[in-house]
Amino acid sequence: MRFVVPAGPPRRLTAAAGAVLFLGWISGLGATANSQVPASSSTPPSARHGYARSRSAAARARQPVRPPEPTVDCRVAKCVALTFDDGPGPYTNKLLRMLAVHHAHVTFFLIGGNIKGREATVREELAAGDAIGDHTWSHPQLTTMSERAIKSQLTRTLSEIHRATGVSTGLMRPPYGATDHHVARVTRELGFAQILWSVDTNDWRDRNSKIVAHRAVSWAHRNDIILMHDIHPTTVDAVPKILDGLTKRGFTFVTVPQLLAAHPLKPGKAYLDGH
Numbered sequence: 001m002r003f004v005v006p007a008g009p010p011r012r013l014t015a016a017a018g019a020v021l022f023l024g025w026i027s028g029l030g031a032t033a034n035s036q037v038p039a040s041s042s043t044p045p046s047a048r049h050g051y052a053r054s055r056s057a058a059a060r061a062r063q064p065v066r067p068p069e070p071t072v073d074c075r076v077a078k079c080v081a082l083t084f085d086d087g088p089g090p091y092t093n094k095l096l097r098m099l100a101v102h103h104a105h106v107t108f109f110l111i112g113g114n115i116k117g118r119e120a121t122v123r124e125e126l127a128a129g130d131a132i133g134d135h136t137w138s139h140p141q142l143t144t145m146s147e148r149a150i151k152s153q154l155t156r157t158l159s160e161i162h163r164a165t166g167v168s169t170g171l172m173r174p175p176y177g178a179t180d181h182h183v184a185r186v187t188r189e190l191g192f193a194q195i196l197w198s199v200d201t202n203d204w205r206d207r208n209s210k211i212v213a214h215r216a217v218s219w220a221h222r223n224d225i226i227l228m229h230d231i232h233p234t235t236v237d238a239v240p241k242i243l244d245g246l247t248k249r250g251f252t253f254v255t256v257p258q259l260l261a262a263h264p265l266k267p268g269k270a271y272l273d274g275h
């Protein structure tokens with residue numbers, strides 16, 4: 001679920017309004033962000049960015065269906081990062097099959113409370129070369145909470161991700177894009193980069209595959225991060241059209257870590273796109 005923002009053509013403004021509602025502080029934060037990662041410094045960087053390195057025996061036994069493409073260079077390729085929030089859910093496996101057909105890599109921002117019973121789905125995401133991030137335990141608006149409660153929302157989900165997959169992640173997305181200096185401080189301490197978005201398809205509000213596909217395809221610019229939700233069947237059904245349409249426009253589908261590979265991810269810093 002997202003904040004209601006006006007629909008319509010000035011999509012950069014509406015997307016930015018959702019994302020930067022609480023973001024007056026971010027400019028310049030990167031310069032002062034502490035790059036130490038006390039809570040997860042023992043985790044390999046590749047794992048912290050959502051790629052499987054040490055997997056469970058069950059996951060190791062499987063061959064990755066869509067291995068990551070480390071050679072993709074978004075300074076050369078016309079990249080776009082599709083992101084899917086609030087899962088895993090009942091339609092996520094269907095989405096993974098659609099992505100496999102197009103060899104497309106995406107990023108999933110997971111709700112910790114949704115992982116139990118769908119651990120295999122999360123492992124499939126990693127095995128396919130997708131990235132995963134922490135989207136809190138129960139999707140609260142973090143800017144209304146104490147730092148202690150913010151930390152609990154994030155660490156509980158991180159533990160659940162680790163229990164399900166054996167890996168960690170250095171990506172988080174605050175629900176509703178709602179962030180402030182408290183959220184920034186906690187994410188910096190925990191070693192998370194905050195990943196927002198530059199294109200909001202409003203797919204949670206308009207449960208219409210044609211509309212969602214049209215927005216994603218026509219509003220995307222190079223290096224955008226596109227927000228969608230894999231808990232809505234209408235969104236998942238829009239994905240083949242989105243992949244076809246963006247492929248025709250010359251886009252390469254990359255994960256958020258791939259998109260931001262030229263900008264080392266700084267804990268606590270908020271990223272709206274790959275520029």
Ligand code: NI
Pocket residue numbers: 001085086135139175176
């Ligand atoms: Ni969400």
